[in-house]
Amino acid sequence: MKKYRPGVMIFLFLVCVFCLFPFAWMIISSIKESGDIMSVPPTLVPRKATLSHYGDVFTKSNIPRYFVNSTVIAAGSTLIALAFALLGGYGFARYRFKGKSFLQNAVLSSQMLPTAAIIVPLFIILRSMGLLNTYLGLILAYLIITLPLSVWMMTGYFRSIPADIEEAAAIDGCGRLGILVRVVLPISIPGIVATAIYCFVVTWNEFLFALSFATDKNVMTLPIGLAEFTREFTIDWGALMAASVLMTLPIVLLFFTLQKGFISGLTAGATKG
Amino acid sequence: MVRSKRRSYKRGGGIFTLPVALFLLTFIVYPFLFNVRLAFTDGGGDFAGLVNFTKIAADKSLGNSFGLTVYYVVGSVFFQMLLGTAVGIALESPFKGRGIVRSLILIPWVLPGAVAATTWAWMYHGDFGIITRFLSFGLSGERYGLLTRPWTVMPALIAVNVWKMFPFVAVMVTAGLQSIDKTLYEAARVDGAGRMAEIRYITLPGIRHVLFSVLLLLTIWGFNSITLIFIMTQGGPADVSLILPLHVYRMGFMFFNFNTAAAESIFLFAILAVLIAVYLRVFTQGEGGDE
Numbered sequence: 362m363k364k365y366r367p368g369v370m371i372f373l374f375l376v377c378v379f380c381l382f383p384f385a386w387m388i389i390s391s392i393k394e395s396g397d398i399m400s401v402p403p404t405l406v407p408r409k410a411t412l413s414h415y416g417d418v419f420t421k422s423n424i425p426r427y428f429v430n431s432t433v434i435a436a437g438s439t440l441i442a443l444a445f446a447l448l449g450g451y452g453f454a455r456y457r458f459k460g461k462s463f464l465q466n467a468v469l470s471s472q473m474l475p476t477a478a479i480i481v482p483l484f485i486i487l488r489s490m491g492l493l494n495t496y497l498g499l500i501l502a503y504l505i506i507t508l509p510l511s512v513w514m515m516t517g518y519f520r521s522i523p524a525d526i527e528e529a530a531a532i533d534g535c536g537r538l539g540i541l542v543r544v545v546l547p548i549s550i551p552g553i554v555a556t557a558i559y560c561f562v563v564t565w566n567e568f569l570f571a572l573s574f575a576t577d578k579n580v581m582t583l584p585i586g587l588a589e590f591t592r593e594f595t596i597d598w599g600a601l602m603a604a605s606v607l608m609t610l611p612i613v614l615l616f617f618t619l620q621k622g623f624i625s626g627l628t629a630g631a632t633k634g
Numbered sequence: 635m636v637r638s639k640r641r642s643y644k645r646g647g648g649i650f651t652l653p654v655a656l657f658l659l660t661f662i663v664y665p666f667l668f669n670v671r672l673a674f675t676d677g678g679g680d681f682a683g684l685v686n687f688t689k690i691a692a693d694k695s696l697g698n699s700f701g702l703t704v705y706y707v708v709g710s711v712f713f714q715m716l717l718g719t720a721v722g723i724a725l726e727s728p729f730k731g732r733g734i735v736r737s738l739i740l741i742p743w744v745l746p747g748a749v750a751a752t753t754w755a756w757m758y759h760g761d762f763g764i765i766t767r768f769l770s771f772g773l774s775g776e777r778y779g780l781l782t783r784p785w786t787v788m789p790a791l792i793a794v795n796v797w798k799m800f801p802f803v804a805v806m807v808t809a810g811l812q813s814i815d816k817t818l819y820e821a822a823r824v825d826g827a828g829r830m831a832e833i834r835y836i837t838l839p840g841i842r843h844v845l846f847s848v849l850l851l852l853t854i855w856g857f858n859s860i861t862l863i864f865i866m867t868q869g870g871p872a873d874v875s876l877i878l879p880l881h882v883y884r885m886g887f888m889f890f891n892f893n894t895a896a897a898e899s900i901f902l903f904a905i906l907a908v909l910i911a912v913y914l915r916v917f918t919q920g921e922g923g924d925e
Contacts, residue, residue, distance in 0.1 A: 366829075369724045373735055376721055379797065380739045386764060387753045402767045449654035456647025464655055466914065471662050473851075473910040475858040477879030478899040481886045482668040483661075505661050512654055537647065566746035568861040569879070573887060584748035588865045591752060598756055605749040616744045617737060 387609075391415070391602035398599050414603035423578055424604045427586035430575075431565055431608075434496055434582060438503040439560040442511045445504070446556060450515025451541050455524065465516075472509035479505075480573045487574055494577040502570045507560040514559065518552030519545070558619055562612055583608045672896035686897035695873065696898065699881040705788060706863075706877055707856035710795040714852055717796065718803020719845065723837060725804065726811055736808070743801035747861035754794045755781065755866045781867055784874045791875055794862055799855070803848050810844030811837065843916070850913040857906055878902050 390398060391414055393407040418424045452458075453465060483502060484493070492498030522545070530544045546553075571582045581589075587608065590601045676682040690696050725736055742750065757765045760779025769778050780790035818836050827835070838845075860879040863869065869876035869884070876884075882902060886895035 366727060369727055370729065373721070373724055376717075376724075377735060377738055380742050380801070383750070383753045383757060383797070384741050384745065386757060387749070390756060399762050401762065403762060403764050445653045445657060448650045448652075452647045452650025456650065458646060458648030458651075461648070461651075464651060467658055468654065470910055470914055471658055473854050473906070473913060474662060475854070475879075475902060475906045477858050477860060477882055478903040478906070479662075479665045479669060480883065481892050481895045481899060482665040482672060484886070485672075485892065486665055486668065501661065504657060508654065508657060537650075541650075562744070566748070568747055568864070569883070572864070573883070584746060584861070587748045587752050591755060591865060598759075598762070601752055602756065605752050608746055609749050612744055612746060613741070616740070 384609075387602050387605050391599060391606050393599060395599055414597075414599035415607070417597070417600045418603045418607065422586075422590075422600065422604065423581075424583070424586055424607065426578065427581055427583045428607070430496075430580055431582040434499050434503070434580075435561050435564040437496065438500040438507065438564045439557055441500065442504055442507045442560045443553065443557055445508055446511035446515045447541070447546070447553070449512045450517075450519050451545065453512070453516040454519035455527070468509050468512050471505075472513065474505070474509075476506065476569055480569060483570075484573055492574075494575055494580050496580060499571065499575055499580065499582070502574055503564045503567060506567065506570075507563050511556045511560055514556045515549075515552060518549060518555075522548060554619060558615055561615065565612060669896050669899055672893050673900050676893060677891075682893070686893050689894055690897050690901065695876070696878075696881060696901075698873065699876050699878050702788070702875065703857060703877040706792060706795070706875075707853055709788070709792040710799070710856050711849065711852045713792070713796040714800045714803055715845070715849060718800040718848075719807050719838075721800065721804040722807025722811065723833060725808055726837075739804060740801050742798050743805075745798075747798070748865060750794065750798055751862045751865035754797075754862075758790060758866075782871060784871060787867060787871065787875045791863055791866065794866070795856075795859070798862070799852060803852070806844050806848045807841055810841035814840035846916060847913065850909055850916070854906055854909050854913070857902065857909075 389405070389407060392410045392412065393404075394409055394411050394413070397404065397408050449468075453461065483505075487493050487498045487502070490498075492501065526548075527540050527544055530540050535543065566584065567582075568584045568588075571585050572588070575581050575585070583604075587601065587604060590596060590604065673686050674682060674684075676685065721739060725732060757763050758779060758781045760766060760782055763779065766779055769780070778786075780786040814836065818840075819832060822832050822836060858879060860877075860883065863875055863877060863880060864883075867875045869880045878898075879902065882895050882898045885891050885898055
């Protein structure tokens with residue numbers, strides 16, 4: 362068991378380099394001076410480190426505004442998804458009712474739904490509701506993507522909690538909703554956190570819906586802001602890399618502080634079959 | 635007595651799932667039906683029969699997009715599975731710092747797609763890209779921007795997609811490996827099996843369900859992916875990377891031909907529906923005894 366395999370170690374080392382190099386290159390490029398970025402051949406280490414690109418992003422671009430938009434939309438969508446997923450997951454995990462397995466299958470299959478195949482009808486529906494270029498429009502659209510797996514994750518989590526305490530609370534005269542809020546929620550924090558991270562990360566990163574439903578600068582999100590950069594005639598690569606680093610920071614921080622619960626929550630469903 | 639109490643507690647909580655059900659109905663079922671309606675009507679909303687479908691059937695660029703999508707998906711999924719499985723299994727052997735390595739390899743997967751796309755576009759840059767620089771060694775200084783030459787665009791995009799998604803395979807494989815009975819390995823070792831034989835006869839069969847569901851998920855996501863390609867090439871040069879989702883987007887939001895775009899969506903959806911059906915069948919098998 363304890364045998365040390367040099368071949369495996371070298372392989373894993375190369376894989377790490379492959380994984381990290383683009384990430385590292387993004388950071389390196391973001392602190393190079395403009396002349397240094399455009400040098401041929403490219404230098405691995407910046408001749409002189411500078412934060413001027415970050416300054417440019419903050420003062421000369423729309424990125425700060427997009428950052429706010431992304432935060433509002435991701436947070437809003439996450440909260441609503443959580444509320445729905447808590448109720449739905451609890452219903453699936455604890456109760457029997459007519460049409461339950463049908464509904465569960467519907468949730469599961471909508472998780473696979475190709476978003477590219479519904480952008481057109483969704484655009485028309487959101488337009489008729491006056492929700493194009495609004496926070497609410499994108500928040501609702503993002504539930505389409507995050508809700509199915511959120512319900513799935515919460516159902517799995519609730520199933521892993523023994524029902525004894527809830528039964529005791531029921532005997533003590535606690536109502537159904539009361540049990541969920543006062544008894545189940547406090548002991549479900551790890552599951553809720555994992556689901557929340559999943560929702561936030563997915564919404565923060567989403568591209569196609571944002572591209573189709575939010576073209577106004579007042580609601581545009583960060584991924585579209587980055588894409589906008591790359592379509593300018595002369596691309597300011599230093600600023601673009603700085604903006605990329607800024608967009609990545611919250612996600613990487615969130616992910617690595619709370620990684621354990623997230624991975625186990627996500628893989629629990631998939632490894633069952 | 636106790637039994638009846640338990641049952642009454644369990645029954646009738648369907649109300650909890652009502653918000654989810656209503657949401658699915660309004661924002662998934664309804665748009666889907668609406669899409670079908672769009673596909674069978676003309677711009678004025680009148681019934682148009684199969685006109686939109688005959689139009690897309692005659693559209694050579696859609697056939698081209700379909701071929702490109704298959705190329706992109708098969709190429710990506712093959713290398714994602716290969717690399718992901720290898721890394722997942724390699725991470726099984728214990729060594730110092732394994733936890734850190736496990737976290738680090740997740741970075742590509744966690745990075746926002748838009749960030750990955752801009753970073754790789756920068757590395758592929760025709761004049762100043764670091765990859766371009768590496769590739770120009772020995773080529774008499776000629777610079778080779780991978781995203782600007784028609785025959786290198788797709789492999790270059792596939793490489794990015796593999797980089798982005800193989801960690802997902804590795805995570806799933808690592809999780810799946812935990813369910814393998816460790817005594818099987820001991821038995822194999824007693825029988826004198828080498829590491830390769832162990833992987834072939836115990837590890838891979840033990841995680842075949844995980845591998846299969848990951849394979850289907852990657853395929854579905856592949857058919858649905860747009861972010862990387864939209865940012866890096868926008869389907870170019872000369873449409874050589876114009877995959878199906880991009881084709882739909884362009885038809886709807888650049889040419890504003892909603893009805894044709896809806897017909898194309900149905901074509902895309904039909905491909906995915908088959909994959910989804912297979913996935914559901916496999917995935918819900920273990921849940922059968924639940925009801």
